[in-house]
Amino acid sequence: MTRVAVALRGFAAFWWDFIVGDDWRIAAAIVIAFAATAAVATTSFPAWWIVPLAVLITLALSLRSAARAARNN
């Protein structure tokens, strides 16, 4: 791999780690929840509850998997 490719890869890895962090599923869940809110907001149903619900479920699942990983280490 060339030096430029290594540098680009390092740069991308830094931003991935900086923004996505320890659990990529949190970022994925947020994007999906925003998309679902935007979709439901075009109808006559209330859409405000989708993101808070997704946040609480995602946090709970992420904590459960982190606790399991710590227990198995």
Place this chain on the structure above:
Amino acid sequence: MHTTLLVLAVFAACVVESVEALTIVLAVGVTRGWHATMRGVAAGLIVLAALVAALGPALTVIPINALRLVVGGLLLVFGLGWLRKAILRASGFKGLHDEDAIYQRQLAAAEHARPGGIFGDSYAFTLAFKGVLLEGLEVVFIVLSFGANQHSIPLATVGAAAAVILVAVAGLALRAPLARVPENTLKFAVGVLLTAFGTFWGVEGADGHWPGSDVALLPIIGAVLAFALAAVWHLRRVHNRQTARSRTDPTRATEATSGSTR
């Protein structure tokens, strides 16, 4: 009310990151001398200030709904990351951040590095620069996110600057890492606030409408806080059960050990 919470969140986030940066800077300065170290600190602060100056005005041009969606997403990612880490530390599943231990590790590493380089001492310069830049980058994003959305980047910057000055003065006075700052409690509080603001703005950016409009922020903060405290309580019980089991059954001893401090 939003503005007060904004300044508080930025201030607390900046205290946490400044304490971590101070530990690195102190260890490098004490072992390698202050000249190159302070150059590194100054260079790091200049880059961070340039980022705020360049990105701040650019963000205000973005349409408000798109801005709220991006800002809400960023705050949620950062907030949930901080909250997750703080909950795992408070419940014993992750080791607490130990500034004294980190300081000793940095001291040992700095003593063995070779001197020399274009900045007088490249090792000291680079380490201080990286410490300030990396610890400060998240704060810059929080300042920009809050500031651009509330149209008060200068106010958010004041909150951040006050925290940097406070930590720097305390560090200079003590000449030791600020190990007694309740870092995890601050991280927990910042995580709750970032998650609540991110949820609020994310929904508004996606065209959702909160019942009660702006007042909805308070119940959101309350709900996130209650959930996080319940998670600490539950996970602490699980951790204690595992620890008790591992005491009676030595083959399970490794199960209850805490993770790394990172």
